[in-house]
Amino acid sequence: MQALLTESFLVSLLFGAVTAGLPLLLAGLGEQISEKAGVLNIGLEGMMLVGAYTGFVATYHTGSFWLGFLAGGAGGMSAALIVLLLCIRRGLNQIVIGISITLGAEGLTSLLHFVQFSRSYPRLAAAPVVVLPALGDIPILGKGLFSHSPLVYLTVILVATLTWVFRSTYFGLSLEAAGNTPAALDAAGVDVVRTRSCAVMCTGFLAGLGGAYMANVGAGIFVPFITSGAGVIGIVLAMLARGRPLMVMIGAALFGASLAMTTALQVAGIDIPTDVVQMLPFAVVMAVLVLFGRHSMLPPALGTPYVRGER
Amino acid sequence: MSIVAALSKVTKRYPGTVALDAVSLEFRAGEVHVLLGENGAGKSTLVSLLAGMQQPDEGAILVGGQTVRIDSPRRSMDLGIGAVFQRVLLVPSLTVIENLMLGGSWLRRLAREPALRRFGELAQLLGTHIDPDAPVSGLSLGEQQQVEIMRALWRDEKLLLLDEPTSMLTSHGVADLGRSMRRLRDQGVALILITHKLLEAFEFGDRISVLRLGCVAGEIAPQRLQAMSEAQRTETIIRMMFGIGVGGEGGPADGHEAELAILLGHKIHGPAIIDRARPPVLSVREASTAADYTETPLHEVSFDLWPGEVLGIAGVDGNGQKHLAEMLAGQRGVRSGLLRLGDADITHGHVPERRQRGVRYVTDDRLGEGTVGKFPVATNLVLKEVGASPWWRHGFTNWDLIHRHAREQIKSNDIRTPSELTPVNHLSGGNVQKVLLARELDAHAAVAILNKPTYGLDLHNQRLALDRIGAAAARGVALIVISTDLDELIEISDRIGVMFQGRLAGIVDNDDRAADIIRRLMTGAATV
Ligand SMILES: Nc1ncnc2c1ncn2[C@@H]1O[C@H](COP(=O)(O)OP(=O)(O)OP(=O)(O)O)[C@@H](O)[C@H]1O
Ligand SMILES: [Mg+2]
Numbered sequence: 001m002q003a004l005l006t007e008s009f010l011v012s013l014l015f016g017a018v019t020a021g022l023p024l025l026l027a028g029l030g031e032q033i034s035e036k037a038g039v040l041n042i043g044l045e046g047m048m049l050v051g052a053y054t055g056f057v058a059t060y061h062t063g064s065f066w067l068g069f070l071a072g073g074a075g076g077m078s079a080a081l082i083v084l085l086l087c088i089r090r091g092l093n094q095i096v097i098g099i100s101i102t103l104g105a106e107g108l109t110s111l112l113h114f115v116q117f118s119r120s121y122p123r124l125a126a127a128p129v130v131v132l133p134a135l136g137d138i139p140i141l142g143k144g145l146f147s148h149s150p151l152v153y154l155t156v157i158l159v160a161t162l163t164w165v166f167r168s169t170y171f172g173l174s175l176e177a178a179g180n181t182p183a184a185l186d187a188a189g190v191d192v193v194r195t196r197s198c199a200v201m202c203t204g205f206l207a208g209l210g211g212a213y214m215a216n217v218g219a220g221i222f223v224p225f226i227t228s229g230a231g232v233i234g235i236v237l238a239m240l241a242r243g244r245p246l247m248v249m250i251g252a253a254l255f256g257a258s259l260a261m262t263t264a265l266q267v268a269g270i271d272i273p274t275d276v277v278q279m280l281p282f283a284v285v286m287a288v289l290v291l292f293g294r295h296s297m298l299p300p301a302l303g304t305p306y307v308r309g310e311r
Numbered sequence: 312m313s314i315v316a317a318l319s320k321v322t323k324r325y326p327g328t329v330a331l332d333a334v335s336l337e338f339r340a341g342e343v344h345v346l347l348g349e350n351g352a353g354k355s356t357l358v359s360l361l362a363g364m365q366q367p368d369e370g371a372i373l374v375g376g377q378t379v380r381i382d383s384p385r386r387s388m389d390l391g392i393g394a395v396f397q398r399v400l401l402v403p404s405l406t407v408i409e410n411l412m413l414g415g416s417w418l419r420r421l422a423r424e425p426a427l428r429r430f431g432e433l434a435q436l437l438g439t440h441i442d443p444d445a446p447v448s449g450l451s452l453g454e455q456q457q458v459e460i461m462r463a464l465w466r467d468e469k470l471l472l473l474d475e476p477t478s479m480l481t482s483h484g485v486a487d488l489g490r491s492m493r494r495l496r497d498q499g500v501a502l503i504l505i506t507h508k509l510l511e512a513f514e515f516g517d518r519i520s521v522l523r524l525g526c527v528a529g530e531i532a533p534q535r536l537q538a539m540s541e542a543q544r545t546e547t548i549i550r551m552m553f554g555i556g557v558g559g560e561g562g563p564a565d566g567h568e569a570e571l572a573i574l575l576g577h578k579i580h581g582p583a584i585i586d587r588a589r590p591p592v593l594s595v596r597e598a599s600t601a602a603d604y605t606e607t608p609l610h611e612v613s614f615d616l617w618p619g620e621v622l623g624i625a626g627v628d629g630n631g632q633k634h635l636a637e638m639l640a641g642q643r644g645v646r647s648g649l650l651r652l653g654d655a656d657i658t659h660g661h662v663p664e665r666r667q668r669g670v671r672y673v674t675d676d677r678l679g680e681g682t683v684g685k686f687p688v689a690t691n692l693v694l695k696e697v698g699a700s701p702w703w704r705h706g707f708t709n710w711d712l713i714h715r716h717a718r719e720q721i722k723s724n725d726i727r728t729p730s731e732l733t734p735v736n737h738l739s740g741g742n743v744q745k746v747l748l749a750r751e752l753d754a755h756a757a758v759a760i761l762n763k764p765t766y767g768l769d770l771h772n773q774r775l776a777l778d779r780i781g782a783a784a785a786r787g788v789a790l791i792v793i794s795t796d797l798d799e800l801i802e803i804s805d806r807i808g809v810m811f812q813g814r815l816a817g818i819v820d821n822d823d824r825a826a827d828i829i830r831r832l833m834t835g836a837a838t839v
Contacts (some may be wrong), residue, residue, distance in 0.1 A: 170415040188413035189385035
């Protein structure tokens, strides 16, 4: 047990929690925007995967991490475009389309990766890190929490921004109305399809960004199905957060920590079978669902297409 | 007076129906134009065309003399048209002021101050006292209606469409709305008011148009309207509404004259002779329900009900009527008290058990809870018996039987539908109600609870519904009829109970003095 309290263990746990939690946070925030507007993105995993792939390829070829993030966001948006066209505009079933997006993205990214790199898995250079002034000098916390990719700090700002957007902008009101009583939004003169389209494109961008971070910063390589369930956890986070971005962040931190525990324990050489340790995040998912599942409050119009004048 | 908007030979078709058939109408500034017509006449369709919810198939809409294409609600607002739809269209999870701000441009910050100022102006104009920061889910239906009117007037609209705004209001709420409408009219706004109540039409309307089967059946201009007595107006309008010719001209069938007499009103179910020495079919003893935060719970309600009796339940909406209906139907548990049906204790019996024993329930939420909108009429007619014989045998559906049953019911209940396979949400409100009544007042019914059975129904359908209730009582079914319309209860009930703040404030025999006592009980001013 001594090993658990050493500085190196705690730093690697905190650092790992942030690294593993950030993609969940980005995807969860993205999904939250859509769910508010009444769109369920079961394909969140697929959007992350496409983002991870496009982000990795962009950084691999240009060496720029910023371009990688942008490309990841764009990749996620391209997957979201399918939801926009088929589900929001044509009213097809969101669950069916969502599952196909995830399955399709899995196959497509693996295939493209194989065509380009065959069976080799090239590794990127380490991602640049920004140490926050003053905060970075705090023992343990400094190295664990305040020495990360700039994207981490931007995402924290995003959490605050989204909280504000949801509560005090016209766009936030429109999102809430689109998920709650779309006909009322329409009657107020705001196009429901347009509102939901914007929401889904935001989701795609954030999920893709999360995927790119996962590949480029978290892992440094791309392997097929690299997201391994992160999108699903993102959906769970959004559903449990009751529309509050801060709750997504807390949830992402929790899951990030349990994911990081897996590696941290191995690094510390604790003698627990790895299979047990790797089960931890999923045990946490189940425990959270059992404990808080009944508290989730979903928008009444979630998953239902809107057709003007339909009765 | 200047014409604000006009329809010129407008036609709108839906699969299987022509909702509007070459309709031409003109709406003038400073005038309340009442639209009357049976259920399914096309009134709401007309509203949705002007509000940009639907597009006409043929014909032109003119606003301010120009032909316009209203292809979205936003366009309609830009043209100065505001609408209050038949269904409440507000976001319950947002506050009043947030609902009113919904239309703002995404690129700008929420402008609360100007919105509150506008809210203040409109509140004064309409004479309302609503807290702008209250969540809409906590408002009464009347208040929600006022908020919808505010939204419709938010941008100084010149034409205001009101689709059955009074159907859920008590007489007090209707009077408030009437005052608001007069103020707007005096400001030069053109108003279109849709209602099924003739008295409201006479009281608030300057001009009356009648739609029938999608066509304009007639129009009464202000001067002519003023020159007529109330009896003349009523008869003229009913003849227009139901296509009954005037005696002598072309010799209408006698059946029509008889129908006219029915529509003009006669007592359907006089107080029956009920043998109260026999045991009651339903006994409720000190039943209470648990509070939930939107609806008033019941508090120690007791009464007996005998076979063939109609017990009316009066009271201002929201005084526990919903809990009473749901508790009797088995949808809501009792916290304490006792319910007996015949010899059986059904206090804790659930819906299927009670239904099997003959308890029937017609909800006031026809499209939400009463029917599955996407299912055809035929399926909805056996909805509460899904899986039971004879419709289902050994897990197989007997569609032939279900459809045959549906065709019989459609015929005997005069349900107007293109076919038994039409989804029930394509029917007009009155016809959905006929489906519900046909299903619930079947041969095996012993006790039926009807919540606001005539709301939203036209005169004819109101009569039919009340007739069916009377006929069921004559067959020995015991009925509980909940309504906010006291006149209607007086017409059909044997006894009338009054709900006030979750208690049954009293039950009175339906005699000449009943109305006065009930009015006092309704306000909590007296007890029996
Ligand atoms: N979206 C729709 N799809 C199919 N049919 C429709 C639709 N909307 C209306 N209809 C049909 O058009 C006709 C006119 O309906 P409308 O709602 O305008 O009647 P209404 O006069 O408002 O009746 P009510 O008094 O019951 O409200 C009805 O026969 C109805 O079944
Ligand atoms: Mg209507």
